[in-house]
Amino acid sequence: MEFSDLIRTRESVRSYDPDRSVPEEILRKILDAGRLAPSACNYQPWKFLLISSPAMLEKVRASYHREWFKEAPHVLVVTGLKDQAWNRTYDGYNSVETDAAVALTHMILAAENEGVATCWIAAYDPEMLRKALKLGRNQIVFGITPLGYPKPGYQKSHTKKRKPLEDIVEYL
Numbered sequence: 001m002e003f004s005d006l007i008r009t010r011e012s013v014r015s016y017d018p019d020r021s022v023p024e025e026i027l028r029k030i031l032d033a034g035r036l037a038p039s040a041c042n043y044q045p046w047k048f049l050l051i052s053s054p055a056m057l058e059k060v061r062a063s064y065h066r067e068w069f070k071e072a073p074h075v076l077v078v079t080g081l082k083d084q085a086w087n088r089t090y091d092g093y094n095s096v097e098t099d100a101a102v103a104l105t106h107m108i109l110a111a112e113n114e115g116v117a118t119c120w121i122a123a124y125d126p127e128m129l130r131k132a133l134k135l136g137r138n139q140i141v142f143g144i145t146p147l148g149y150p151k152p153g154y155q156k157s158h159t160k161k162r163k164p165l166e167d168i169v170e171y172l
Helices: 004-007 022-033 054-061 067-071 098-115 126-133
Strands: 046-051 074-081 139-147
Touching: 022 046, 022 074, 022 126, 046 054, 046 067, 046 098, 054 074, 054 126, 074 098, 098 139, 126 139
Parallel strands: none
Antiparallel strands: 046 074, 074 139
């Protein structure tokens, strides 16, 4: 798919076919897109957790109470490792959140390119998710997304409400 078409037509999907898993080779392409994402000083301070087993899916799904979320055959959890991220010396800024967001964005766009639906979720219960995944204190969840194919008959809306460039760009 042409990149400009991909970013123009990608949308958050809230309708998943529970009976159709994503093939392993496509999941690997999606995960590899995250691996190849840029990070500050190339530190790559992240771990990607691909949840596919029914037992673990049940635990992870408890952290976000939406019926459509429970239908996705896979859930991707992107975590950052704060102590492995770059720190700016001027003010101590830690790049872990930016780095994790870039990696998740790469994976969401790669999924779209493969025809796999996603929906970036931030409204999960972080402590419940942390316990379910048995994360260490240094491992921080920055976003989750279901991965799957839309239910048969699902139609994209093809409308994006975005501010015009004139409202968000300053030419200096």
